[in-house]
Amino acid sequence: MIRVVDAGLLTTVQDCGRWGSQDLGVPVSGPMDLISHRVANMLVGNDSACATLEVTLVGPEIEFLADTMFVVVGGEFELWLGEDRMQVGSVQFAHHGRRLRFGPRTAGARAYLAIAGGIDVPFTLGSRSTDLASGLGGRLLRAGDELSTGSGESGTPVLRGNGIPFDLPRGGATLRCLVEQDVLRFDDEVVGVFADATYTVGPDSNRMGYRLIGPKLEQVNSQQVLSNATPMGTVQVPPSGQPILLMADRQTIGGYPRIASVISVDQSVAGQLAPGDWIRFEFCSRSEAVEALIAVEQTLLQLV
Amino acid sequence: MTSYRQSGWRISMVGDSAIRIDFGALIDPQVSIRVLALAAAVRETGPDGVRDIVPSYSAATIYIDPLLADVDGLWKLLERLAAEPVSRQTSSRDVLVPVHYGGSDGPDLEAVASFANCSVDQVIHLHTAPRYRVYMVGFLPGFPYLGPVDSRIAIPRLANPRLAVPAGSVGIAGVQTGIYPTVAPGGWCLIGRTSVKAFDQDRDPPSLFRPGDFVRFEAVAGSTR
Missing domain, CATH: 3.30.1360.40 (Gyrase A; domain 2)
Known part of the structure; x- marks a missing residue:
């Protein structure tokens, strides 16, 4: 059991997402940075399907109501366990009554607090993830909330963490992406503008998507697009011409033309971006996307 | 292309x-x-x-x-x-949705009547006449995309979407009509409201409507007041 002493800016429970009901309009949700979520679980010996706490920009203060093994992975925050400084990525054991406090953030945007056995909130439609837009799975954590922990499958912890297999963004990131079929709605010049542009993550960005500020993307034809499925990482272009990068809490379907899709591995990098950070897009091939994914899996395998 | x-x-x-x-x-x-x-x-x-x-x-x-x-x-x-030729018949159900049209439940009903150049009663008649197909469910959990709407009342989306459309609102967007299962921002023109619960996470399946189902709307007594 843990108790939220101070909730921080935006702290939610996330597992690997609410898959399998998108045909009924149920968003996937899940961690903004899936890789860090998985690494956090692995370090404490959890299955990656266990729920963690996703911490955003300003971290919480958590009191452990039982002896607990835990780790924080992802964005770099100053961390205090009682009076002691601790490091991101290092597995710790907290005695009953001790408090974990998040201090200032120095890189990235989100961190994942994994507890041996996982956060044990009830399943909603097969997932423990909080979807802030639809309200499925819960809500933002508040001071005073108490969460059960430790019912999940838990194996042997890995007591040495060597971080996450990508460079944590410090002010911005280049995201690799694949071209989308709807790119035919944009002429080559506009696609060139997109590829050369430096966008800024807008202030009204959230877990649903990042509104990008930068060069406007004009469509060649404004014929209606029929709505269809919108995976995470999709870069869609509304009539304003200012692209939107769809993230974890995105809707299941959408009707804006898409110009590109950020590759799976770099979606986690995107999850470490904060409003005001820059984004550049770099087109790559599908085989590069899959190779990047395999490389991450190999790094994760070396953890255990 | x-x-x-x-x-x-x-x-x-x-x-x-x-x-x-x-x-x-x-x-x-x-x-x-x-x-x-x-x-x-x-x-x-x-x-x-x-x-x-x-x-x-x-x-x-x-x-x-x-x-x-x-x-x-x-x-x-x-x-x-x-x-392959389509041989299978995917299961489908018919769902009747009672709607209170107009008043504060359907703030855009009059606008649809002006768009169609007809009376409010005729709009209700045109909206309740068809047996609509559920083409897909999405946008919000349980939101059914129904159609086609009679072209006379196929009013485009609002230029300025509402920040909070009440749950149960029935709207039109072009040839589509749909039901907001929960409070949400939205740009569809609202003509009425239903007490039918389109989405309930504790129900199995949670969505009342599934792709391939059919929907009819029925005006409840006291509509337009």
Whole structure:
């Protein structure tokens, strides 16, 4: 059991997402940075399907109501366990009554607090993830909330963490992406503008998507697009011409033309971006996307 | 530009973790039947690494785990299923939705009447007459995309979407009509409201409407007041 002493800016429970009901309009949700979520679980010996706490920009203060093994992975925050400084990525054991406090953030945007056995909130439609837009799975954590922990499958912890297999963004990131079929709605010049542009993550960005500020993307034809499925990482272009990068809490379907899709591995990098950070897009091939994914899996395998 | 023949389709990857088969940008019952039959067939076949199957108006998008799924095999399966005539009848139900039209429940009803150059009662008559097909469910959990709406009342979306559309609101957007299951921002023109619960996470299935179902609206007594 843990108790939220101070909730921080935006702290939610996330597992690997609410898959399998998108045909009924149920968003996937899940961690903004899936890789860090998985690494956090692995370090404490959890299955990656266990729920963690996703911490955003300003971290919480958590009191452990039982002896607990835990780790924080992802964005770099100053961390205090009682009076002691601790490091991101290092597995710790907290005695009953001790408090974990998040201090200032120095890189990235989100961190994942994994507890041996996982956060044990009830399943909603097969997932423990909080979807802030639809309200499925819960809500933002508040001071005073108490969460059960430790019912999940838990194996042997890995007591040495060597971080996450990508460079944590410090002010911005280049995201690799694949071209989308709807790119035919944009002429080559506009696609060139997109590829050369430096966008800024807008202030009204959230877990649903990042509104990008930068060069406007004009469509060649404004014929209606029929709505269809919108995976995470999709870069869609509304009539304003200012692209939107769809993230974890995105809707299941959408009707804006898409110009590109950020590759799976770099979606986690995107999850470490904060409003005001820059984004550049770099087109790559599908085989590069899959190779990047395999490389991450190999790094994760070396953890255990 | 890709063009579609009447019976054509196109298969493409969407990012690195989804594969889509698209039967052409059409809102058409026959296209929808093909999409839903194909989605059901893929679900039944149950290929490895498939995480979600999302039918929409003219396409089915299959989410995969790229490290578990056999993309080439899946591609061939889609080609084979698309080439087969539609033999299966996917299950569908008829759902009757009572609606209180107008008043504060349907703040745009008068605007639709002006758009159609007819009376409010005629708008209600035109909206309640058809047996609508559920083409897809999405945007919000349980939100059904129904159509086609009579062209006379096919009013476009609001230029300025509302920040909070009440749960149960029934709206029109072009040839589409739909029901907001929960409070949400939205740009559809609102003509009425229903007490039917379109989505309930504790119900199985949680969505009252499923793609392929049919919906009729019925004006409850006291509508327009």
